[in-house]
Amino acid sequence: MDECEQERSRSSKIGQIIGIIVCFILIVGLAYGLIFLSHQLRLINADIENTQKDIKNTQDSIEMKQAEINTIKTQLDENINIDELIIEQKEKFQKLEKRFEQSIVVDDLDQKIAYLTFVDGPYKLTNKFLDVLDEYDVKATFFCLEKDENYDYDEETTEIYNEIYKRIIESGHTLANGTSLKITEEELTINDTDEYIDEIINNKNFINDNYNYETNIMRLVDNEESSDEAKEELLNRLNKEKYGYIEYNCNSYDNESLVNVDQLISNVVDNTNDRKILVVEMHDYNANTLEALPYIIEGLKEKGYTLLPLFYDSVMVKK
Numbered sequence: 001m002d003e004c005e006q007e008r009s010r011s012s013k014i015g016q017i018i019g020i021i022v023c024f025i026l027i028v029g030l031a032y033g034l035i036f037l038s039h040q041l042r043l044i045n046a047d048i049e050n051t052q053k054d055i056k057n058t059q060d061s062i063e064m065k066q067a068e069i070n071t072i073k074t075q076l077d078e079n080i081n082i083d084e085l086i087i088e089q090k091e092k093f094q095k096l097e098k099r100f101e102q103s104i105v106v107d108d109l110d111q112k113i114a115y116l117t118f119v120d121g122p123y124k125l126t127n128k129f130l131d132v133l134d135e136y137d138v139k140a141t142f143f144c145l146e147k148d149e150n151y152d153y154d155e156e157t158t159e160i161y162n163e164i165y166k167r168i169i170e171s172g173h174t175l176a177n178g179t180s181l182k183i184t185e186e187e188l189t190i191n192d193t194d195e196y197i198d199e200i201i202n203n204k205n206f207i208n209d210n211y212n213y214e215t216n217i218m219r220l221v222d223n224e225e226s227s228d229e230a231k232e233e234l235l236n237r238l239n240k241e242k243y244g245y246i247e248y249n250c251n252s253y254d255n256e257s258l259v260n261v262d263q264l265i266s267n268v269v270d271n272t273n274d275r276k277i278l279v280v281e282m283h284d285y286n287a288n289t290l291e292a293l294p295y296i297i298e299g300l301k302e303k304g305y306t307l308l309p310l311f312y313d314s315v316m317v318k319k
Helices: 003-079 082-105 126-135 155-170 190-211 228-240 261-269 287-302
Strands: 112-121 141-144 174-182 217-221 244-246 277-283 305-307
Touching: 082 112, 082 277, 112 126, 112 174, 112 287, 126 155, 126 287, 141 155, 141 217, 155 174, 155 190, 174 190, 190 228, 261 287, 277 287, 287 305
Parallel strands: 112 141, 112 277, 112 305, 141 174, 174 217, 217 244
Antiparallel strands: none
């Protein structure tokens, strides 16, 4: 074998050795790479498992909390009647109001009370009256009629009145029966009395059925020539229905034509005659009354009056 062939043979062997070394390195590198990837996959799988466990624990915790909430709700539903709670708080307030009123009557307190009343509503304007009362944090008395039964209003208007009824109650005002007994100079027959009482009961049932509110105060329109027999008969029937009625001693005269805002204010604020207890008659359909209301409230407060809603046991509610 000549020298050239020997050189080629040696080069070939070197190349084979180098190829074997390269292959070995690649194999070793690939093996390490597979081992590394396998390790990373295990770490990722472990993270996924841990995350899944965390999610499961969170879900379990949420379910436990929801179960606790449902249990509390059930207990509340079983043990607390919201309507009863409202009635209870209202009764407590009225007991305090009665003590306050009685102390004023017997001169134990140098204070005065004004009962603002709004008659024959509700009207669309009533919401604005309620806004003013809310602004001054004043509670009043609303003598309301069964509007959606006695009047042919469209559905939208009827719903507005429906919401007003609810707002009056929820705001803590006194909702009273707006049905008015008008005792004339003529003696009433039993049939006439029945008709008046039927109107009162119908409106009472309307308010109770629709708003779960029991009315026990109404208005009585009287005059000096009223028949004593007629009045006695009506009052006996009212007493059987557990109704009291109010008699006004301060009138805004806002139901008369051409009475402007200044006159309305003066009719109330300038004609208190320093009475210990006022019952003020107003109407919540009158835009002038609405404009005058803030000044009436401020004027009465400046004269030392505390403004409160009427209640059945008030000395101003006759039985």
